[in-house]
Amino acid sequence: MSGVTGHALSLVGVGKRYGGFTAVEGVDLSVERGAFLTLLGPSGSGKTTLLMIIAGFVEPSAGAVLLDGRDITGLPPEKRQFGMVFQGYALFPHMTVAENIAFPLRVRRMNRAEQQRKVRAALDLVQLSAFADRRPAQLSGGQQQRVALARALVFDPALLLLDEPLSALDKKLRAELQEELKALHRRIGRTFVNVTHDQEEALSLSDRIAILNNGRVVQQGAPSELYEAPRTRFVADFLGTSNFLRGVVTADGRVQAGETLLRAAVPLPPGSAALLSLRPEKVRLLAEGDRAANSVAGRLVSWSYGGAAFTLMVETRDLGPLRVAMPAWNAPVAPREGLAVTLGWDADAAVPVIEDAAAAA
Template structure:
């Protein structure tokens, strides 16, 4: 992998974490490749943070193993693993300046002063905070604090960077900006990033691969487009994006709202055509969201491009819904 940083591969083998009778992480197997941006996505309580803390060394393992570049690190304490970590709420040292925060991992390793100074300058430049070195964390905005946390976690060239919902505290607009910066930094350093989030848009826009987690298990692993276009389970289809679920005989199909076309009654032409009554229309600027009651399918959500879709159809109108055969994805019935 190209990049100014270090990078390593992680192999999680049959990882289990139990608290008493509760299984937080249930037999997780995962290969994280050198230099990739991997996102653990799931609702709260899905085990994604526990899994990250096990990689970091802050949670001990009930059973299973973790390999870094083929070497087991399961028994290694957190401070020996050399992983960078960005915490929820950043966990900056409030009594140190930005420079001292970033220099911390190098100074506890007793590196020479000149080397530390040069490295801190480089990191400040990487996160665009060159003029903020002498400020204290509380004098910075949330986004700036987040960048300091990132610089601090990267400055000792860790093979793996673990990020625990690092953007959770930022407002939506800032979050999108920081997502782009984070992605850019990942490209520049080339370090393996393991990113935990419950925000599906964040996962889709940043990741090389996404791991969808639910109830301590991996539901599905894949690139963002693989997961979006070909979800395998009901959970994957509903957690990542929205889906209509069509029950046909003993199979379930997922159909994305934007893959359905809406036409005037009797004019619908497609492999699949059904007729229904518009229950509600909601305007979202770029698109219109219709809820359409279809007798044989129930309520179906349809997204229509607001600009190309023409005049909105009024509530109570009967319409035709059509979609291509490839639009509906057959799901695996979840083992119960």
């Protein structure tokens, strides 16, 4: 590959309407050169429509798409020089691996010697040099995915667009290819824009994530920022798993839920209603004599074993059922239904969130 650096992408007020239906509305996004951005959201959230607008396959009803500050909104897809990897790979079954990878170069009428050089480099990049003469049907799903990546990168695209590229793979292979895709991004330094509904994939791969719901970006930022400091209930609930605690803020800034007083990560206005997000892995079982900023008594009503961790469901009087993630190795107690426990968590573990996602859009 040529080692071309990535390009910066900006979306300014981008929207798309189909008659009376709004698929995307008022999206502002900036992707730095060489960054890995993931558009994350549930089905129907607008993420794929947004990717198709970036690619040029869908014309926006409003707003502009900028590449390095240049307006490319009116450019057709073939003029944008973007590589794209589709969910189903879209390989030509009658062509060999090398022929599939060479296809974008043939379309661009590149001379044969240069085609061969670039195909060899692309095969080396995805570690498929030994498979050049095979056809797609002779490859595993993971190998076909690598061919699709090589074909999308062989002509030195300005951006690489990925439309759920790992969704057709089984869980173990998907995890392996996530690592390979992340390493590939680091090696070539290009700008990647990825679409997925898989939260773990988004957290693992991305420099930045934009979470969409109902056609709007409800929050964007670094993966750790979104996970640790979600602004809305939707973001906290969609990106991972969370408990939600409701109460009213007292005069001293604590949150009262029934007879339980809770401390939150940030000060809240006295007298206001509060909704706190609490990640299960931030809750621990307190031994006798242990102290925590927040604590509540409860009874274990169910549990499941997931290998690395137990997931406990603990019923409490004032906070309702709470989910707890407890490491299975060297667990402080052996889970059993009916076990009386005391749960504790730090003040900064309980993050205030907004109920209505639209309020934070």
